[in-house]
Amino acid sequence: MKVLGISFGRVNSNCDILTKEALYSAKMYAPNVEIKFVNTMKLKIGRCIGCGACSTALEKGKDNACVVKDDFQYLENLCREADAIIVSAPVYVLQPVGQLKNFTDRYACRHDISAIPYVLDRRRRGEAPGDPDDFPMERLRQKPVAYFAVGGARTPDWTSMGTAGMHLFGLSEGMRVISNYNANDMGHIGNPLLDQKMMDDVHEIGWRVAAAVDLPADQIPYYGKDGDQGTCPVCHQNLLMVNGTTTVTCPLCGIHGKISIEGEKLVVDFPKEEQERARGTFKGLREHTAEIQSFGAIVAPKIMANKDRLDGLMKRIKEFHDDWTE
Ligand SMILES: Cc1cc2nc3c(=O)[nH]c(=O)nc-3n(C[C@H](O)[C@H](O)[C@H](O)COP(=O)(O)O)c2cc1C
Numbered sequence: 301m302k303v304l305g306i307s308f309g310r311v312n313s314n315c316d317i318l319t320k321e322a323l324y325s326a327k328m329y330a331p332n333v334e335i336k337f338v339n340t341m342k343l344k345i346g347r348c349i350g351c352g353a354c355s356t357a358l359e360k361g362k363d364n365a366c367v368v369k370d371d372f373q374y375l376e377n378l379c380r381e382a383d384a385i386i387v388s389a390p391v392y393v394l395q396p397v398g399q400l401k402n403f404t405d406r407y408a409c410r411h412d413i414s415a416i417p418y419v420l421d422r423r424r425r426g427e428a429p430g431d432p433d434d435f436p437m438e439r440l441r442q443k444p445v446a447y448f449a450v451g452g453a454r455t456p457d458w459t460s461m462g463t464a465g466m467h468l469f470g471l472s473e474g475m476r477v478i479s480n481y482n483a484n485d486m487g488h489i490g491n492p493l494l495d496q497k498m499m500d501d502v503h504e505i506g507w508r509v510a511a512a513v514d515l516p517a518d519q520i521p522y523y524g525k526d527g528d529q530g531t532c533p534v535c536h537q538n539l540l541m542v543n544g545t546t547t548v549t550c551p552l553c554g555i556h557g558k559i560s561i562e563g564e565k566l567v568v569d570f571p572k573e574e575q576e577r578a579r580g581t582f583k584g585l586r587e588h589t590a591e592i593q594s595f596g597a598i599v600a601p602k603i604m605a606n607k608d609r610l611d612g613l614m615k616r617i618k619e620f621h622d623d624w625t626e
Pocket of ligand 1: 390423452
């Protein structure tokens with residue numbers, strides 16, 4: 301069993317410490333666990349250029365390397381090989397550092413697990429070429445993942461979008477989240493090694509990540525800081541979108557729930573059928589792909605009907621030249 305730790309922080313700083321301690325704990329859980337660590341500071345991971353080559357290949361049941369040639373592929377390969385992943389990222393301006401977003405954008409499209417049964421079904425029905433049994437099924441594995449968001453500020457208010465932003469990394473691969481851990485106050489004490497409670501939590505999360513590899517999805521307990529299970533029962537985050545009614549939406553899972561107040565407690569009931577269509581599930585991901593695929597039928601006639609007009613409207617956009625010169 302391979303457990304991979306990825307730190308997006310500075311070398312030997314707080315993210316490295318949390319990740320490595322969690323890996324040591326995973327190794328203590330079972331000696332046969334192979335632990336691997338990488339700090340991304342030295343890696344060049346540029347932005348997604350939106351070419352769509354990866355998702356197009358995936359929808360055809362094919363695999364490919366990312367078109368952008370940098371260190372992305374190295375890290376992606378490590379993630380593919382791993383049975384479980386621990387990710388730490390520094391919070392910069394309330395969110396995880398931008399390099400993780402670059403990695404997530406390029407990783408997510410390539411790892412939409414719902415594409416796999418879709419492709420195989422189409423092949424079985426004779427709608428797509430290829431052998432229905434010829435697909436790297438190991439890509440369907442929904443790996444356990446833990447997220448550590450590391451902030452210097454003393455209050456968790458300053459890491460408010462930390463683990464939520466990190467959660468997007470494993471979303472399309474349906475990774476099973478073991479913990480969203482907010483490690484704030486890291487500037488104050490300088491070093492998490494001096495915070496025994498935090499070290500205990502990190503060790504707890506480390507072995508739980510390794511233990512979860514062999515457990516069925518519905519038997520994996522979530523480990524929240526100070527027992528916090530999160531408001532959303534799927535992603536265990538505490539963010540909500542409100543619209544002035546008693547219906548709220550989990551912005552990560554895209555599911556709707558009913559809000560109520562019980563004494564001093566705010567309760568949100570997310571019905572089972574909503575939970576089953578959460579964004580990180582086969583159903584939720586396929587719902588989105590079907591939505592994207594429906595664009596063509598709507599957009600194509602509109603473009604055809606407005607072709608000359610559109611050319612004219614685009615002219616003024618194209619003629620406004622970019623200030624940047626090589
Ligand atoms: C540009 C920048 C922005 C930051 N913004 C925040 C922030 O919004 N909230 C916070 O808690 N800490 C913030 N920090 C502090 C870092 O999260 C903190 O130093 C953390 O320990 C970095 O992780 P590392 O030690 O593993 O490199 C910021 C640091 C930098 C450099």
